[in-house]
Amino acid sequence: MQVVRAGHGGPGGVPAGAAAAGGTYANCSYGAACIYGGANWNGWPKEYFSRGNHPFYNQYGVKRVFNNQSPGWYAQLCRNANGTNCDITIAPWTYVDVDLTPYNSLRIVGP
Template identity: 45%
Template sequence: MRNITKLVAGAGLAAGSLLTLTVGATAAQASEAPVTKAAGMTVAGGTYQGCPYGAVCIYPQDKGWNNGQPSNVYWAYGAHKLYNQVGNHFVFNNQSGGAGVWLCKGSGGTDCPSYLGAYVYTNYNLTPINSVNLTR
C-alpha cells in the first residue's frame, strides 16, 4: 500500500488541510487516515513548497520538500522524459481542476502505473519511472 496526500479545501476541512489516503486500503483504513494542516498553505491555487501553481514538481531524492526547492518543474501537457531520477522523491501535482500527472515506465509517456490528481503529492520510488505525462 502507498500513501497519497491531497491538499483539500471544503468537505468540512480548513483550506489547505492535508488528507492522506492509502492506495489499496480498505474504506475503514482510508477513513482513519490522518488529516493535518499544511504549514504555510492558505488556499489551493498558490505556490506551495516552491512548486508554482499550474506546475508539477519533483523534489530531490530523499530530501522531502527540500526547503521549497524542487529539482524538476513541468508546465506543459504531454510526456516529459526523466533523467537520473532514482530512489524516493516527493512528486507534487500543483495543477488545477481535472489536470493530472501519470508516472510512466516508458520514456514517451507509456506504461503508466501511477496517477496523481490535482493538488496531490506522494513520496514515490522513481527508479523504474522514465517519464511524466501531464494530462487535462
C-alpha cells in the same frame, strides 16, 4: 487508471500548512507538476508545466512528486521515456513519495 489522492501531509493529500490550492507551494509554482530531490519539501523542484510527456533521467530512490495544478489536470508517472506504461496518476493538489527508479517520464494530462 489508478488515481492517487492521498499524500503524507494533511487531510486528503493537501500538504500540511498549505493555505489553499491556487498558489505557489514549497517552491512549486501553481500550474506545475514538480519532482523534488527527496521525499520532502526541501530545495527547488524540477517543474513541468505543459501538457504531454516529459522524459526525465537519473532519478533514483524515493522522491516527492507534487501535482500543483488546477482541477482536471493530472500528473502521471510512466515507466517508459515515451510516456507509456503509466501506472501512477496523481490528482490535482496532491503529492506522493515514490521510488522513481523504475520510472522514466512524467506525463501531464487534462481537459
